[in-house]
Amino acid sequence: MSLALSVLDLAPIAPGQSAGESIAASVQLAQAAEEHGYRRVWYAEHHNMPHIASSAPAVLIAHIGAQTKSIRLGAGGVMLPNHSPLAIAEQFGTLEAMYPGRIDLGLGRAPGSDEATTYALRRDPAQSAQFPEDVAELRAYLAGQSRVPGVAATPGSGLNVPLYVLGSSTFGAHLAARLGLPYAFASHFAPQQLRAAVVSYRNEFRPSEQLAEPYVIAGVNVVAADTTEAARESFAQVQRRFATGLFGRGRTFTEAEVDILMQTAAGQHVQQMQHYSAVGTPGEVRSYLEEFQREAGADELIVAHQALSTPARLRSVQLLAEAFEGAGV
Template structure:
């Protein structure tokens, strides 16, 4: 079975690292992915998160695009309730003008932040309710048939940057199916509704100008290392840091305190969130991903290489590529 592989990069700011160093690591990750035959690298919009440097995906894509030449780059995704459809059409229309045929635009309904950050962004918390209408408006700008009289996206109009609907519930599945768009499910951190969402999407899909048949992308965590022990140790550190970031309320924890936290319901919750994870040697990871691809009913996997160390993350990207030589590109 061939593996169609992509990468989700959150531009993690590792322990003791700066945002600048994180962005430089993202450039190197994309260059490595390009050499290794991955289809695309996407960047996720998050705000007010001290360990993530991808708060401005369009800016990050522009920078990475200048240091790569063939790999597709995109947002996975832009949280549309934080923006006007016109501004996103202009941003990604600009990117498409800079890097023709290489830009993707994934769209999410969640704000990607908490209530205080939503206020700081000057966004209306109810904006998510208009997500379906806003996606349609954005699609029309990019198609060059604006639904707002007298307003065009410049650049952007007629660029037809491909759209993807992102989701972690069945809501996005129904919308993607109705609009005839590809659907990307965030199973790398929200696994519970994966099968219900994919089933609904495939059952309800309506062909569109962009897509004539369903296309499912499923997220999965990956830690490939030269030894299974190294991979497991690396993934354990990721789980521990994730638990602290979710439940630590800004506190600094000792290792002993993290040990206690991981034994609580909070630690168990993190384990459930990251339950779709291919961890081990390259052969272990390939076997897991083949099984996951089939079980998820996916056409493509977007891999979140979960290592805190930049070198370990790059090694994971390379090792997976080595056992997926028949990767579809």
């Protein structure tokens, strides 16, 4: 697969599924991604979301690393305001010591939760303002050049785990450019500022020891299936579940109520969030992603395979890889 494709896995908990079954499905997904030539699999930190089991990315990576052989694994990302830079340096230094040359560390500025959950995490909401300083402190720990006298990350010091700045606005683009780090844009759920952010990042980029030239990863949703109808039906189910989780406040909806919800502004909002979505047969998905890569100005695409069932996600992983192998790109 010569087009750089990776996987973003939120460890979704399907209807009737336990968290343990979701995590087992994530192992299968990573193994399938490795088998089919994807570059990396990332896990995103989310809290207080009953349908997502990726609240502890470092733990998930440790588990999946033991059951894969070569594919890169990382956080996409750790929400740094929720943690001390030293703790993250130690966690990902430990992972790098366990799986040398396979670990990525993507860093986000958002808390990954609501206000009540931020309180439960014992974090100060204002901590997001310290994000640039926290990234610099974390980077120094991993380089073995601690900014805190007498404090070193063990494991972690000198291991230089590669850092990535994540964002859904131009803030992260400016920071990644200034620090000379790769930039990953969350266009799979926040499409509005993709173009502006990428342009800013490329124009302002300053080379660093980690990276000589700008490098952009763009997120995109994918549902590849054997027929267009099957892919569209699968994606519709995902959107319905996403809408009820986002706006339902813990309520249980009937199918008729979900139908009504999807016709409201809430349903339209979900569709706008998932604007960048490749849904269809392998050929249809390949054409969409080729155009999206050009439009986004991305060096790599990170794909969220959107389907409720594990077999459907695994099939999407396989079909997408086969589509690009067949295209010779």
